[in-house]
Every structure is written in structure tokens, then in C-alpha cells.
Amino acid sequence: MGVLGPLLLLVHLGMVLTGNGRPSQPRLRFSHAELVKNGRLLTLPLPAGDLHSLLVDEDGRRLYAAMKDNLLATSLDDITQGPRKIYWPASPDRIQECLMAGKDPETECANFLRVLQPYNHTHLYVCGTGAFNPRCAFIPTAVFFKGDRQAVSPGQTECGKGKCPYEPHQRTASAIIDGELYAGISSDFMGRDTAFFRSLGSRHVIRTEQYESTWLQDAQFVKVAAIPESDNPEDDKVYMFFTERAQEAEGGAGKVLYSRVARVCKNDIGGQRSLVNKWSTFQKARLVCSIPGEDGIQTHFDQLQDIFLLHGKDKMSPLIYGLFATTSNVLNGSAVCVYRMQDIIRTFKGRFSHKEGPQYKWAEFTGRVPYPRPGTCPSSTYGNHLSTRDYPDDVIFFSRTHPLMLEEVYPVGERPLLVRVGVPYKFTCLGVDRVEAVDGQYDVLFVGTDSGEVLKSIHVPREQPGGQEVILEQLQVFKGKSPISAMAMSKKRQWLFVGSSEGVAQLALFQCELYGQACAECCLARDPYCTWDGHACSPFVATARRRNARQVGDAGDPLMQCVRQGAGLRVETEERVMVVAEGNGTYLECLAKSQHASVTWYRDAGGNSHELYQVVPGEQLVTIDRGLLIRRAELSHSGVYHCQLEEHGFHWTAVIVKLGVVSPSSAGLPFQDALALGQRCAELSSRPYQDRGRKKGGDSGGQKQKNHGKGRGGGGGVGGVGGRGRKSRSKAHTPGPRLPRSA
Numbered sequence: 001m002g003v004l005g006p007l008l009l010l011v012h013l014g015m016v017l018t019g020n021g022r023p024s025q026p027r028l029r030f031s032h033a034e035l036v037k038n039g040r041l042l043t044l045p046l047p048a049g050d051l052h053s054l055l056v057d058e059d060g061r062r063l064y065a066a067m068k069d070n071l072l073a074t075s076l077d078d079i080t081q082g083p084r085k086i087y088w089p090a091s092p093d094r095i096q097e098c099l100m101a102g103k104d105p106e107t108e109c110a111n112f113l114r115v116l117q118p119y120n121h122t123h124l125y126v127c128g129t130g131a132f133n134p135r136c137a138f139i140p141t142a143v144f145f146k147g148d149r150q151a152v153s154p155g156q157t158e159c160g161k162g163k164c165p166y167e168p169h170q171r172t173a174s175a176i177i178d179g180e181l182y183a184g185i186s187s188d189f190m191g192r193d194t195a196f197f198r199s200l201g202s203r204h205v206i207r208t209e210q211y212e213s214t215w216l217q218d219a220q221f222v223k224v225a226a227i228p229e230s231d232n233p234e235d236d237k238v239y240m241f242f243t244e245r246a247q248e249a250e251g252g253a254g255k256v257l258y259s260r261v262a263r264v265c266k267n268d269i270g271g272q273r274s275l276v277n278k279w280s281t282f283q284k285a286r287l288v289c290s291i292p293g294e295d296g297i298q299t300h301f302d303q304l305q306d307i308f309l310l311h312g313k314d315k316m317s318p319l320i321y322g323l324f325a326t327t328s329n330v331l332n333g334s335a336v337c338v339y340r341m342q343d344i345i346r347t348f349k350g351r352f353s354h355k356e357g358p359q360y361k362w363a364e365f366t367g368r369v370p371y372p373r374p375g376t377c378p379s380s381t382y383g384n385h386l387s388t389r390d391y392p393d394d395v396i397f398f399s400r401t402h403p404l405m406l407e408e409v410y411p412v413g414e415r416p417l418l419v420r421v422g423v424p425y426k427f428t429c430l431g432v433d434r435v436e437a438v439d440g441q442y443d444v445l446f447v448g449t450d451s452g453e454v455l456k457s458i459h460v461p462r463e464q465p466g467g468q469e470v471i472l473e474q475l476q477v478f479k480g481k482s483p484i485s486a487m488a489m490s491k492k493r494q495w496l497f498v499g500s501s502e503g504v505a506q507l508a509l510f511q512c513e514l515y516g517q518a519c520a521e522c523c524l525a526r527d528p529y530c531t532w533d534g535h536a537c538s539p540f541v542a543t544a545r546r547r548n549a550r551q552v553g554d555a556g557d558p559l560m561q562c563v564r565q566g567a568g569l570r571v572e573t574e575e576r577v578m579v580v581a582e583g584n585g586t587y588l589e590c591l592a593k594s595q596h597a598s599v600t601w602y603r604d605a606g607g608n609s610h611e612l613y614q615v616v617p618g619e620q621l622v623t624i625d626r627g628l629l630i631r632r633a634e635l636s637h638s639g640v641y642h643c644q645l646e647e648h649g650f651h652w653t654a655v656i657v658k659l660g661v662v663s664p665s666s667a668g669l670p671f672q673d674a675l676a677l678g679q680r681c682a683e684l685s686s687r688p689y690q691d692r693g694r695k696k697g698g699d700s701g702g703q704k705q706k707n708h709g710k711g712r713g714g715g716g717g718v719g720g721v722g723g724r725g726r727k728s729r730s731k732a733h734t735p736g737p738r739l740p741r742s743a
């Protein structure tokens, strides 16, 4: 039951969450080739680079990448411009030893860079696994200018024990805070001792209690961050986010994974008699991200994948975005949950968990909590303890034995913001951008997947609790679908950088002009970055007070904006003429760019009547996703077909196809002539859209016909770039390569 229960629930959830069709689908999809063609994506291939992390340096205009045996620096404006690598291999002796220990030469016995931190204006601090012999170094950023083939020599490095893991596959997280390195790593050769360290400064190295499963057990660290708690710097805390084997989980015997948030005081220097050079303020709590099923049982997403801290004006209360996956291998599920700092702090101020002895369960601690309350930072302002070494023994002892809080931290709204279940991928990385839109702020989520894609999503407030997720785009950033392993954003330049085993990619956060050339299309896109400026769908600039503005959150009717500004709701209709021989099959294509749109086919009643009636699918007429399929054309199939799209209550005609069915026995024209005439009409009308502007006069061309009906995905829909057929309005528009914006 233990396994089956949650699994069935997940299957059920999968149906609920993905089965209700279109709204849960990404609205638009772009393939790798389309992104490149549209100038939205730049790629820097780095095969076999094992890219681990990316670091954006806005002021220095550089992007750094930690790789295998190499540290990479490249331009933040265009990653393809002048990338430079510094070679930093493991020492030959260590590689030999590593091989002798039976480790893999490619995936283990090399220097996998795992710590990449800005140290000061001139130096980075970088550590690598060094073939199971971790080493660290201060790397002057100027070294990348000194020409090619720079290398880090062993003499420039220092011991990386307690800073960097031995094993490249173990998850690790670190941060440099006030010149000290805080690192969550596995600190021994066997990878058994996972610990949280502070090193590098002038203070003594300090860490979590060793081999103490109640503190940390097989922790996989995801994020380390300093978050102040009050105006008093003595109160500053450092938080870490990770997944571990939960000791308190019922019946799990240490096998069940939980996600955690933990914290220590920045001024913790350990205890005097006990917990010497160990954290004496370490506390942790469970980070819950789950969805309730019908029967009230929660389905948990317990494997923390990434954390993004979104800082607003108040640096004490960032929003904490967490990316989670289910621990089930059978059904993939991922979710994004958001936490408030105040909820985390409340949990740490709450009750402690307690375990009486090995045979007992974890339960609430009901005894007297010593003073000062364990977890409090020593402060000269508010107390008389100048350092953690001054704390009474009972405080230190309590800290040592009660690291776990009783209450769990729940996300905002007590449910995830975004859920994907039963899809062939998992979420791996997260970036969040707070965008000033026409009607206020939106947090736009960029979620990387293990299939090389990025989902761009917003959350639209709605009447019902929890609101509604809208996945605006699904972008295939990596051609080979390799898992996205790193993500970083340049807010200033509005680029998203993503890394995988294929290399680094640079993606524009938005490309408004691709939504279409009508106000309605721009508004339906609901992209907070974009707005209709009266002429085109263009980037919204918060300062330029535009009168013509639309509302993203106007979930009921995103089109009101177009109506209000009198822009009208007309969308171009593509017209096509097609001819088919009786008895042959044909296919009327109508691709909705938006997967949120539904397609309905109508047909002119014929004669003088302009009435339309809905096409009823039958044996001969089959409606499929991409259009209308006629298996064997009959003379009665001749007519005018209208492909009508509907999205958000807005209906428009995307395509009109005039279909002629000719038979060899048709009176008047001989059959071949009829066919020839029909083909010529079809050619004229099916000429690729862009060509019309360029080829003046144009010949009738002979080969165009073969494009018919199987054009590229992006076309055919609403005013699509590269669409075929005749448009009622013609304004050739091919987006050029996107120039880097910003200064």
C-alpha cells in the first residue's frame, strides 16, 4: 500500500491536471530551429563540458560557467562573442589514484568545477573536485584577457576540503557571504558525511555535527543564501535549502526524502565545551509542497530541485520560489511552490520536535526550552551573550539534540503555483523575473526541464483560491534535449542563460512581435512583457505611460484592452484555393498557433446563401488537430470552408479554403484543363507570404504546390510568420536577428 497509494493518486492527478486539455498546455511551442531562426536564441556549443553552474556579472559584462577541467568566460551581451576558457585539470597523480580506485576517467577522475562564486571586484573563488581531491583557487578575472591557453597551476590552488565535494555527482550548494564560504557538501571520499561548512574567512572553520543523522542525513544541497532578519546585523542568518532522508518520516526508516529549509546565525562560532567548532544555532524544518487529492490525502513533491529568491524592496522578506519533483520514478511530477519569509521565521520561532530515545517516535517537545532560546543569535544589543561560546551548556545541549522544528513550512495558498504531472520530463532549474506590466506586477517563471526545454509561465489571479497558471510558451532551447543543469538571468539585459551538457544558450525573455500583427493576438498572448502600442505588439516599457494599455490579469477577457483603445479585434484571414480530383484525398490545413485555441470548421451553405453551417465529421470528413481531412473527395465536397478559432471567448476566422472537386466526367472543361486551372489558382494563392513582397510581378512558379499542406509548424495560423496563402492585409514582416538591448 505504501507505494501504491501515492502512485494511484498521482495517476489520478495526472488525469485531472493534464486531462482537462488545453488551458494546462503551453499556449505556444517553439522548436529549437524556430528560436534560432527568429533570432531569439544564441547558442555556444560546449560538448562534454559538464556544465555545472553559471554566474552573471552585470557590471563586468561577463558570463562565467563552471565546467569540467575548465572555467569559461564569455560576453554577457552575446555569448558567442569571444568565449575564453581557463584550463584547470586535476593533477596527474590524483587522476592515476582515482583510476586505480576503479573510478571512471570521463565522469569521475577529472576536475569538475562545483563552486563558482564572486569573491571581490577582481577575483572569483572557484573549487573543483580534482579527481577526488578537491582544490580551490582565487581566479583573477583579468586572466581571461591575457590571451588564450591560460591554465591554473597546482601552486595557485589550496585545499578544498570542507568547501567542495570529492564526488562530482553529489548535489552541492555554496555562497560567499562577507568573504566567507558557506558550503553544503559531502565532505568525505565516500560521500557519506554530508555537512554544512563555513570556511575561508579569518574565523575558525565551523560545520554541522558529524555523522549525526538527526542533523543531516544524505543531504542534497540546492541553495545557500544570507537573509537578514532585522535591522540588527547580529541577527543575520544564513539559510540553506536541501533534500535529505527524513528521520521523522513515519515508517520510512530513514528512506523517505523530505525537503528542508535550515538556518544558522552568521555570528555563530560554536560552543565552548560542547559543539566546539560546530554550529550551535542550527535549526531545520520541512518545506512542504503538495496537492490535496479528492480523499484529502496529500501528494507530496519532496525532491527539491532548485530555489530562486525573488527580492523585492525589502531585503528581509524575499519570496522564495521552490522547484520540486516527486520522488517516484514511475510517474514524473513536478511543481513550483512559493514561500513567504514570515512563514519560515514563524516555524523557527515555534515548537521543537523531540525524540525521547531510539525506540521512540519524533513528537512535540513539551518540556522547558532553555534560555536564551536555542537558535537565537548572540547579540550585544538585546542580550548579555556576546558570542555563542558564552551560551549556557543547557542551551548548547538543547541545540545539539533538537535541530528539527515541529511545524512544517507551507507554501503561499497551501498549494503549488504550477504543477506538471504525467509529462515526459521533470523540472530542473528555475528563474523568476518580476515584471512591471500594464496592470501591475507579474512574476514570470522560467522553468528548465530535463528535456532541454524552458517553460515560461505566469500566474493569473482569479476568483477561485489559488488562481490560475498560464504557461505562455514552451521553448526547446537545446536541440539534443539534454537536461538543463544551470540557469542564470540578466535582468538588466533581459536574457536568460541556460546550460546543459550541450553547452550554453542565451534566450531572450520575450519576443512580442511573434504574437501576431493584430491587437487581439497581442492581447490574447497575455505576456506581461508585451503590449499593443497602437501599431504593433511591442515590449512594454513601464515608464512610458501608454494610454493604449491592456491588462494581463483580465483573465475573463484579455481583449477588453483592444476594444477600449479602439484598436479593433480584426485578425487577418488567410484565403486559399484548392482543387482535388474526385476520389482523391485532400487535407485542409488550419493550424492554431495557440494551443489554447479551439478549432471549428464551417462551410458555406452554397448558392446565394451566405449562411454557414458547422462541418459534421463523418466517414469521409475527419477533423484532426491540424485541419480537416477528406479521405475521398466527392463532388458534393466542393465549397467554401471556414476555419474558426476560439480563445478566451474571442472567435475569429483564421483560414478560408475554397475547395473545388473536379471529376473526369465534368461537363464543359476537359478534365486536364480543369485540373491545370485549379492548380494554377492554388499556386497563386499558396505562394509563401514573404515572397509576395520581394518578387515584384513574380512568375507563376512551378514547384510551389508541393509546399501545400505540410508547411512549417509556425505558419498557417493567425498572421503567422512564414504563413502561406493570401492575406487580407499585407505587410511582410520577417523579424531580423535580435539585437542586444540595454546599454
Ligand SMILES: *[C@@H]1O[C@H](CO)[C@@H](O)[C@H](O)[C@H]1NC(C)=O
Pocket: 119, 120, 121, 122, 123, 138
Ligand atoms: C580580491 O581578493 C584577492 C584574493 O584575496 C586579493 O588578492 C585582491 O587584492 C582582492 N582585490 C580587491 C580589489 O580587494
Ligand SMILES: *[C@@H]1O[C@H](CO)[C@@H](O)[C@H](O)[C@H]1NC(C)=O
Pocket: 330, 331, 332, 422, 423, 424, 425, 426, 450
Ligand atoms: C519521466 O521522465 C523521464 C525524463 O526525466 C523520461 O525519460 C521518462 O520516460 C518519463 N516517465 C514517464 C512515465 O513519463
Ligand SMILES: *[C@@H]1O[C@H](CO)[C@@H](O)[C@H](O)[C@H]1NC(C)=O
Pocket: 579, 580, 581, 584, 675
Ligand atoms: C489523384 O491520386 C492519384 C494517385 O495517388 C495521383 O496519381 C493523381 O495525380 C491525383 N490527382 C490529383 C488531382 O491530385
